[in-house]
Amino acid sequence: MINEINLKDKKILLRVDYNVPIKDSIITDDYRIIKSVPTINYCLERGASVTIMSHLGRPDKYDKKYSLYPILEKLEKILGKNIIFSEDCISNKSFMNSSKLKKGEIHLLENLRFYDGEISNCSDFSRNLSFHGDVFINDAFGTAHRSHASNVGVTKFFDEKSMGFLMEKELNYLSKELKKPERPLIIIMGGAKIKGKIELIENFLDISDFLLIGGALSFPFLKVKGTDIKSSLIDKDSLESAKKLLDYANMNNKKIIFPSDFVTASSIDAIDTIDIKLLTEINSDLSCYDIGPETTMMFSQIISKAKTILWNGPLGVSENPYFGTGTQQICRIIEELTNKKGITSILGGGDTASAARRFSQDNGFTHISTGGGASLELLSGKELPAIKALDL
Numbered sequence: 001m002i003n004e005i006n007l008k009d010k011k012i013l014l015r016v017d018y019n020v021p022i023k024d025s026i027i028t029d030d031y032r033i034i035k036s037v038p039t040i041n042y043c044l045e046r047g048a049s050v051t052i053m054s055h056l057g058r059p060d061k062y063d064k065k066y067s068l069y070p071i072l073e074k075l076e077k078i079l080g081k082n083i084i085f086s087e088d089c090i091s092n093k094s095f096m097n098s099s100k101l102k103k104g105e106i107h108l109l110e111n112l113r114f115y116d117g118e119i120s121n122c123s124d125f126s127r128n129l130s131f132h133g134d135v136f137i138n139d140a141f142g143t144a145h146r147s148h149a150s151n152v153g154v155t156k157f158f159d160e161k162s163m164g165f166l167m168e169k170e171l172n173y174l175s176k177e178l179k180k181p182e183r184p185l186i187i188i189m190g191g192a193k194i195k196g197k198i199e200l201i202e203n204f205l206d207i208s209d210f211l212l213i214g215g216a217l218s219f220p221f222l223k224v225k226g227t228d229i230k231s232s233l234i235d236k237d238s239l240e241s242a243k244k245l246l247d248y249a250n251m252n253n254k255k256i257i258f259p260s261d262f263v264t265a266s267s268i269d270a271i272d273t274i275d276i277k278l279l280t281e282i283n284s285d286l287s288c289y290d291i292g293p294e295t296t297m298m299f300s301q302i303i304s305k306a307k308t309i310l311w312n313g314p315l316g317v318s319e320n321p322y323f324g325t326g327t328q329q330i331c332r333i334i335e336e337l338t339n340k341k342g343i344t345s346i347l348g349g350g351d352t353a354s355a356a357r358r359f360s361q362d363n364g365f366t367h368i369s370t371g372g373g374a375s376l377e378l379l380s381g382k383e384l385p386a387i388k389a390l391d392l
Contacts, residue, residue, distance in 0.1 A: 002039070002137060002162040008047035011101060013133030014039065014164070015150050017142035017370060018054035018071050025070050031357065032142065032370050033074055039139045039164035040079065040106070049101035051132040053089060053150055054140070055113040062114045072108050083108050089115065090128040098132040107132075118149045126153030139164025142349065142370050144386035145377040151386040161390055166370065171387070173346045173367040174378045182307040182344065183209055188299070188330065190215030191313030191351060192233055194241045200380040201245050204310075205254045210302050212257045214291045214315035214326065221246065222258060222279070230284040257302065261292030263316065263323055271322060290316030291326035300333050309334055312348030312379070314355045324359070331359040339364040348375045 016036045021028045043050050057066040072085045084101075086094035089109040097107050109132070112118040117125025126149040130136070136158040138144075143151055144167070155161055163171075178185070187208040189201070194217055204211050213221065219231045220242035249256055259279065264286040266273040276292045291299070303309065311334060318327035338345040345365045347356050350372030356365060369375040378384060 001168065002042065002164060005135060005160055005162055007043055007135065009103060010048045010135050010160075011098060011133045012043045012048045012050045013098075013130070013136050013154070013158075014043070014050050014052050015136070015138045015140045015143075015154075016052055016054050016164075017140035018068065019056050019142060020071070022056075022070055027070055027074050029354065029357070030074055030078070031353065031368075033071065033078060035166050035370055036139055036164075037078060039137065039166060042165065043137070044104050044106070047103045048135075049103055049105045049107070051098045051101065051107040051109065053109045053112055053129065053132070055118065055143070055150075056111050057113070059111065059113050060116060066111050066113070068108060068111050075106075075108070079106070081106060086110055090125070090131075095131050112148075112150050119146075121147050121149050121153045123153060123156075125149045127157055129154050130157035133158075134160065136161040137164050138162075138386055138390060139166045140386070141167050141170040141374055142372065143374065144371065144384040145374040145382075147385040147389075152389040155389040155391070163387070163390055167387075169367065170369055170371065170375070171378070173344075174369060174375055177308075177344065177346065178207060178310065178379075181207075184305050185308045185310070186210045186212065186303055186306040188212045188214070188303070188309070188311040188315075189313050190217055190315040190327070192216045194220055194238045194245075197376070197380075198241055198245060199382075200376055202248055203379065203381050205245075205249055205252065205256070208310075210257065210305075211254070212299050212302065214259050214295065214299070215313055216288075217313060218258050219288070221256065225258075227279055228283050230287060257298075259291045259295040260298060261294040262288035263290035263292055263325070264288050268317065268320065268323075274322060289320070289323035290318075296326050296329050299330060303330070303333055304337065306337065306343055308344045308346075309337070310346045310348070310379075311356075312352055312375070314351050318351075318355045318358070324355075327355050328359040331356055332361070335360055335364045338366060348372070348379070350375075 059066045084107040187204045220238040224242045314327045316323045318324040337343045347368045349369035
């Protein structure tokens, strides 16, 4: 672990996940940046210098709109320190900037994905990245499920390597905490697609006391169970997956709890057609955009029994104010239980984290993950390549 390495006078190469939303050069959500600060400060306080690397977006060559420069400005404000910026991640100038760093100084490299060697896990690109430091620390949980040069390939070129505090916290709550949770353990799932989630849902059925499924994720299940529900997300594959999971639940004497009503409309923009329909009233002329009040109350009553809660996925089109009520109320009750009863609340990354930050009153959750795909892989019981590569 990082606290077992002598960092004094060392040059740290730190992989973080600064893949944050940026609009017109303005960062609209700095959560991932803020969560990297404890590891950065720890290194600096122990007499090290830090070269930071990250990706942003999915460019396949240099593209100014994917530059990390706006992140430099945000990080300088958060840390209250000047940061050296290199306009390339493996240029001679960038190597010089890293080699000249004094203890307490920070250097930010330009976007890793301006080179195709990052995604292809090119050995030469990995070796070049390793020239930036003596010690490698990976704190980029959001990319831990990918085998890329900056989180997997680079580890071969370091004798001293470790995960950072954010990565350690993610593993603690998304893996260790759920192996022996305080019960009842209640898992809430939402989001859009069932694709790729069979192992995840099977694992949730195995470990949970109650599994609640809402949002569009519930549609193929309800269709299999006989509801005349319409969605572009329902196809042959999703129906087969839903049937397989329902069979798995029945075979293992597990129950999945689905919505009993929905907020509906003829289309997402047809506000004047918004209505609340019981499951028995749903038909293919309507679209479902949020769980209804009856479902919200039912879910809330079950959630109130929890000692541990895992929530992954919004329960409706929560970014739309007309269809965010169900997600908002479930978010608020989880937060209230965390603050007043001391339950453990663990929230998956991606859309769940965004919804929680939008509806939360004081960010009162035990842990909000910074990883979307990585959190799903870990919760499915899979080994993450970036963690394995650290060989800890």
